[in-house]
Amino acid sequence: MxxxxxxxxxxxxxxxxxxxxxxxxxxxxxxxxxxxxxxxxxxxxxxxxxxxxxxxxxxxxxxxxxxxxxxxxxxxxxxxxxxxxxxxxxxxxxxxxxxxxxxxxxxxxxxxxxxxxxxxxxxxxxxxxxxxxxxxxxxxxxxxxxxxxxxxxxxxxxxxxxxxxxxxxxxxxxxxxxxxxxxxxxxxxxxxxxxxxxxxxxxxxxxxxxxxxxxxxxxxxxxxxxxxxxxxxxxxxxxxxxxxxxxxxxxxxxxxxxxxxxxxxxxxxxxxxxxxxxxxxxxxxxxxxxxxxxxxxxxxxxxxxxxxxxxxxxxxxxxxxxxNLPDPDQKAEQKKINIITPYNLKITNLHYTYPNTKKEVLRGIDLNIHAGEKIALLGQSGAGKSTFASLLRGDRKPTQGQITLNGIETDRFGDQITKYLSVINQKPYLFNTTIANNLRLGNEEATDTELWEVLKRVGLKEMIQALPEKLDTKVEEAGLRFSGGERHRLALARVLLKNTPIVLLDEPTVGLDPLTEQAVINTFIKQLDGKTLIWITHHLQGIE
Known part of the structure; x- marks a missing residue:
């Protein structure tokens, strides 16, 4: 008993x-x-x-x-x-x-x-x-x-x-x-x-x-x-x-x-x-x-x-x-992954079904994304675009098929994927600390000079210089001190400091008014020139 x-x-x-x-x-x-x-x-x-x-x-x-x-x-x-x-x-x-x-x-x-x-x-x-x-x-x-x-x-x-x-x-x-x-x-x-x-x-x-x-x-x-x-x-x-x-x-x-x-x-x-x-x-x-x-x-x-x-x-x-969770007490050493340019993404027969459901979100996707290409993934809401973005980053594992970066599956990179791929999503998160600390999430060793340079590139230098505490200004919880367009530009500044070869934009302009949206799009396209750019969106603004 x-x-x-x-x-x-x-x-x-x-x-x-x-x-x-x-x-x-x-x-x-x-x-x-x-x-x-x-x-x-x-x-x-x-x-x-x-x-x-x-x-x-x-x-x-x-x-x-x-x-x-x-x-x-x-x-x-x-x-x-x-x-x-x-x-x-x-x-x-x-x-x-x-x-x-x-x-x-x-x-x-x-x-x-x-x-x-x-x-x-x-x-x-x-x-x-x-x-x-x-x-x-x-x-x-x-x-x-x-x-x-x-x-x-x-x-x-x-x-x-x-x-x-x-x-x-x-x-x-x-x-x-x-x-x-x-x-x-x-x-x-x-x-x-x-x-x-x-x-x-x-x-x-x-x-x-x-x-x-x-x-x-x-x-x-x-x-x-x-x-x-x-x-x-x-x-x-x-x-x-x-x-x-x-x-x-x-x-x-x-x-x-x-x-x-x-x-x-x-x-x-x-x-x-x-x-x-x-x-x-x-x-x-x-x-x-x-x-x-x-x-x-x-x-x-x-x-x-x-x-x-x-x-x-x-x-x-x-x-x-x-x-059933991994045991953190067993220190599994993650093998260091080093790949060299050019960085090519390859999607082969990709299928994905969410756990405990029978509905297949993605079915049989084949795609090659070469270094320096700029592509747009267009689809209606609920079509699986954000799921595809998670799979690209390696945050999820495909149910069937694979996504590889230079021949290595992206879900095997772990934290190392941040060396090669950066993401700007719908609502970039800013922590309740200074502007400088938020920017240095992209590069902890960045100097103040480098911070001002990257702010200039995204069009925020003059605005932040006008603030009483400049780089030491607190952004408030979730970055509420700044408008939606300014938060997206700060997120782009972090990406530029990180300087990854691949940038994934997951619905980055949702919720912005048309003028701000177009201005943000223009900044993204100009500053990310030469990088592999994957733009995920549900409307045609910026597709051209």
Whole structure:
């Protein structure tokens, strides 16, 4: 049964959770110890308080008979919140340290093989990976692993302690608490965990559908399929509601059984106390009250175990998706690629289909682009122009066929492709730093003289010289300080500093007014003279 639990399978070959558990094991052990001690102090407080209340109600012959319970009650009363406070500090420090390293590892993995990742996942999958999966791993640590280990520690203490007092009672606690700690959580994983996993898959599909369809909602409306678009998401939402209702029904049944078991434990402690201390009538109520009240704080530790266990099914899917990513800890040395001029691009029988779809975006494209040529790729919106641009850059891998630069497939270049190919897209991004820093993205070693020279070439020198801080002027977030045409010219200045032999213009003038568009086009054509120029557009402006 245990081996068939999905999370156990996922953890066998895991590279994302187990390494951090091992790396931070000392902090984990301390957090678990403090977590157990918190509940021990809570039970100790209730034990001493129960004994003290019942003892004082019988008018003790001497104050010394209740002095020790008074001291212990105060000690446990102070210790419980203090220990709990330190436990929260240690456990959250443990989780935050691990998840911060985890996020860094995730981003390193995505950065290292962006081409493979973007070819394998759609935008909705990326949102699911970076949003849901990261939070799921954090919850796996904080809401599943830690509470379970604390509960197992308490379970061992209870069974051993009562087993010393009474072997038969220890065996009974082994069975009843075992049902609460192991059996019901495993039942939750098998029954409700499957529903929760299905809920996660439906939620991921909604991510994909919404990101794909909302971005193309205009096409739905123009095609007269607006109601179909709404029905698609209403149906998906209804599936989520139905499975959620089934899960809630199961949870109510499970919680009822947990409370019945807890009631059975309380009743058994009363009967055991009466049998064990029945010969001493004056002490009977004292010990019964002490043992019964001591067990109540444990309910808090055990109540959430089933929920934590069933959620591991969702975590298992996140673990599988993460473990399918490249491992950034394995430092694969990328072979340095050196090619010499002339730089020729060759597209052979190119096909491309987006992951998890059957629609072929590009089909059977053959094209030779020789060094120094200027070509335009013209097509309507949604025809696959931007997809073709991603394939040219090596950001995606063709489903079939290949794109080569001097005989080497572009997706093998990795970051080295920036030595040979630059891109100016629809919305050039400028970072919220100085003009100089934004320009030096093209060439980190560029001097101020070279920056002014390239600004002169793109027609921005006089405008920037008129600014109070000149090259040290902040461009503001996303370059909002400048107009659309000025942002495109700054992007061109970066390309000129990079001085790559091939320049890809992916709809670079979209959103500009006609006069600005023509001026930007003229600047591009003039300044990129002698380079291989690939112009991707959906309208005829500049084609001549």
């Amino acid at each position: 245990i081996n068939r639990i999905p999370i156990i399978k996922a953890l066998k070959h895991d590279r994302w959770v187990k390494p951090f558990l091992k790396q931070y094991r000392k902090t984990l052990i301390l957090a678990i110890f403090l977590g157990i001690l918190t509940f021990v102090c809570g039970s100790g407080l209730m034990f001493c308080a129960g004994f003290l209340i019942s003892k004082t109600a019988t008018r003790p012959e001497n104050i010394l008979l209740v002095y020790v319970p008074i001291v212990l009650t105060r000690a446990f009363g102070i210790a419980r919140p203090a220990v709990q406070y330190f436990e929260r500090i240690v456990s959250h420090n443990w989780v935050l340290r691990m998840t911060s390293r985890f996020r860094q590892k995730l981003y390193d993995s995505l950065e290292r093989d962006a081409a493979l990742f973007s070819s394998k996942y759609q935008l909705g999958d990326i949102l699911g990976l970076l949003s849901d999966d990261v939070s799921h791993i954090q919850n796996l640590y904080l809401r599943s692993i830690f509470p379970m280990m604390v509960a197992w520690g308490l379970y061992a203490i209870i069974v051993i302690s009562l087993g010393i007092l009474s072997p038969l009672m220890g065996l009974w606690m082994l069975i009843t608490f075992g049902l609460m700690v192991f059996t019901i959580p495993i039942w939750s994983v098998v029954v409700n965990g499957a529903r929760q996993s299905y809920e996660k898959s439906v939620q991921d599909k909604l991510y994909v559908d919404l990101t794909d369809n909302v971005m193309g909602v205009t096409d739905w409306i123009l095609a007269g399929r607006g109601q179909e678009f709404l029905n698609l998401h209403v149906d998906s939402r209804q599936k989520l509601v139905e499975v959620h209702q089934k899960m809630k029904h199961f949870e109510r049944l499970r919680n009822f059984l947990m409370q019945i078991l807890f009631l059975l434990i309380v009743v058994s402690l009363i009967l055991w106390g009466a049998a064990r201390f029945g010969g001493q009538a004056s002490q009977l109520t004292n010990w019964i009250a002490a043992f019964v009240l001591a067990v109540f704080p444990l309910n808090e530790a055990l109540a959430g175990l089933s929920t934590a266990a069933q959620e591991t099914n969702v975590y298992q899917e996140s673990l599988n998706r993460l473990n």
